[in-house]
Amino acid sequence: MAGLESISLRESVRSDVGARNPPHDPERATPSVDDAQPARQLEMGRKRVCVLVGSAILQLPIWGFAMSYGVLQEYYSGNWTLDGSQDVTGVIGTTSSGVMYLSMPFLFALFTRRWARWRQAAALFGIFLTCISFLVSSFSTHVWHLVATQGVLAALGCALIYSPTTLSLGEWFHTGNRAVAYGIVLSCKNIVGSACPFLLRVLLDRYGFRTALRVWTALAAGTSILAVVFLVPTPPTSLLPPPPASEGSAHRARRIPWHFLKHRTFYTYSVAIVFQSSGYGIPQTYLNTYAHEVALLSQTSATLLLTLFNIPGIVSSSFFGYLSDNKRFPLSATAVTSISAVSSALSALLLWGLTSQGSMALLVLFSVTFGFFAGGYSATWGGVINELEREAARCNEAIDTGMLYGLLNGARGIGYVSGGLAGVPLLKAGALAGSVGTPFGYGTSYGPLIVFTGLSSVLGSALLWRWDRLLHWSKLPSVFFIL
Template identity: 75%
Template sequence: MARDESISLHETQPPAVGDQVSHNTEAEEPSLDQRDSRQWESNRKRACVLVGSSILQLPIWGFAMNYGVFQEYYSSNWTLEGSREVTGIIGTTCNGVMYLSMPFLFALFTRRWARWRQTAALCGAALTCVSFLLSSFSTHVWHLVATQGVMASLGCALIYSPATLSLGEWFNTSNRAVAYGVVLSCKNIVGSACTFLLRVLLDRYGFRITLRIWASIAAGTSILAIFLIPAHPSRICSSSHRTRKIPWQFLKHRTFYIYAIASILQSSGYGIPQTYLNTYAHEVTLLSQTSATLLLTLFNIPGIVSSCFFGYLSDNKRFPLSAATVTAICAFSSALSAFFLWGLTSQGSMALLVLFSMTFGFFAGGYSATWGGVINEMESEAAQRNEAIDTGMLYGLLNGARGIGYVSGGLAGVPLLKAGSTASLGGFGYGTAYGPLIIFTGLSSVFGGWGLLWKWKKLLHLA
């Protein structure tokens, strides 16, 4: 109707030819300038989001991925009250709490609370810094568990969830995989570089001053990066409207539980070397602290490329592999490296430990990249049943399963280490106090690929 009125108005009062050309030219030029300006502004914000998300990997994962350095320091410089073996659960608890809280935080900040993402991330940064600061005044081992294992990890999860959601939304039309790849590479770079940084700080200043320095680093980097990441305009506009309900039909499918259980089992063993490898290298194989720290760096470096590699296998069009097959490759290969490389190390055998760090770090570190194939498989199942599926919520629940595995592995590690100190299981690494931990790591890695057995059973049943 408005268009008809506009046409009739122009018909009744036609402008002069010169005026019309001038008017159209003036109308077109601002339009092009506006489009260029909007495109430039959008690209600038996308770049800021990418840079901010990359910087945030430092305060989020710098401590969690390198807790083994603190674990080794606590073991050789114990000054607190309580059992020093309890410190073994801090690293796995830290990762577990972060992953367990992700399903809830992702659901919370997806739509309705999208406008509060930046505020939540700032609160998370404050909680993280206060936690590390309080941890520096610890006098009992449970103080470390509460501050480093629980409080700091909750703060990091509050930073991670809004930032990851915004990253996916700003790159929702193109280059999303590239953006995630850049951020994931930065995460593993942080895990590799912070190992020596924390080692130097601990040797020079002790754990109390080191934690205060780390709190300052986390505060400076997180606040800077958070202000670089605005919420996507579509989420801010839609937050005032009624949100769409999340479809939960996928919870009725056996496939989800197969892969969720596999993720729990795999991650329960994955956190063990991150926590104990540094201490094992120093105490059992009698390597220097520098060499032991190098192992943890070599453990994290392969993750820079392994996630991209297994993501490619999960989405390969030329030689398509099922999600069960790709997860089995990760699981069985990492299990073999635990059994035959870590388990067969002996005093002074640094070569085997280096090989174990790199192979286990590559195959086990790329396991979560197989979730892309899992999501694709569940999307296909939902399409066959004419059901809706929320892939974001599915990804959050798989992270939650990973968190359960981290926590359970950490809780199991303490009694396993005690059992190994009283019983001999043979020669090499198996005969040390870490023997049960090595066996547990290998077995849990194997069961991380049990989805392939379920797939074969299903195919045989159909045959």
């Protein structure tokens, strides 16, 4: 199926080994090749572990700020010292995530094939851009400075770190357990999201946001350099572009296959991801402020909610990754995404929407359940890629899973940006409408945000966009009636 068009590091390592040990060398005896096989497998296993550990560590500098931005948002509400409208800060967190995800399709396309040799250099430049952006943001005097440095430039730097290293992760685990590997790394991402809110809260309370951002810069630099330089291996030479003399056939062989764009399955999951992501970023940004202003909880309790929002994702990412790769009780990618999306929608509409002043227990329950089901949604993409691979095999087509994963991240970026842009006017609309006579969250200025979160989450179910399956299932009641 993949032939010459689909390239993985597994294949590249095999080619690299073949370059060092030519298979047609008449002077090389077969027993020596057999003796070298365990050593090669051990080396490949060691590199897989290094890639997995390095990718796990990188979740801190890449996602720690975006997943903990709600703490900064709540801090700004009571310690505003910058010029400009404070409401604009509500778009920084979602813009940061959106810019990262939106840039990934382009970066994955570049580093999958033609610029494979520059992966480590690009990641190092991303570290430099990220750290400089956070450092410069600590000197901000106007709100647009924060938007430009934290929301755009730092996000681009994080994307430059994420894309090359994630390509390595997917390629080294190409032969199996890819969804599980993605799930483990996403679990580490949620560990970061659980610990960083308290870290930022301590830094903000003791030193203010300027010094806190400088400490974060140092932390991001140390962890990212450690992972990129010492843990994530550079691509083998066989991944590098062909020399000019062989540009003809070799270049055509390395061209990215776009056959999957002809199939409806790709667009089905992309649309679902856009809707789910547009609602997922709302609680991350506004839950802290809601808990402090509406539920009248302390700053510590509000920070605890954001931590509880991320902790369940540690388990759920691995859980949904396992469901996607499960061989004993196989579930389709449509079913797994629907479990995540519908359950998180019910959590938002029935738990967050029914909270009131002092309802700490209900907000904790919402944070845990929404964080579990919505936080594991990205881990279902391994199953989505597996389904698209099977579809390509049936059609005898090539498919590049690295590029595909980048496009799914791009769809998530569209959702994040859309949700962030919609959040500010929805909050203003709720404030203008005032109380609607209900003591619950729906009657506050956050009511439109709660409804938006629930509806966009339920639309993240891929089942709603699989018309053929819905029509098939709609016939089941009549069949049961006849029986």
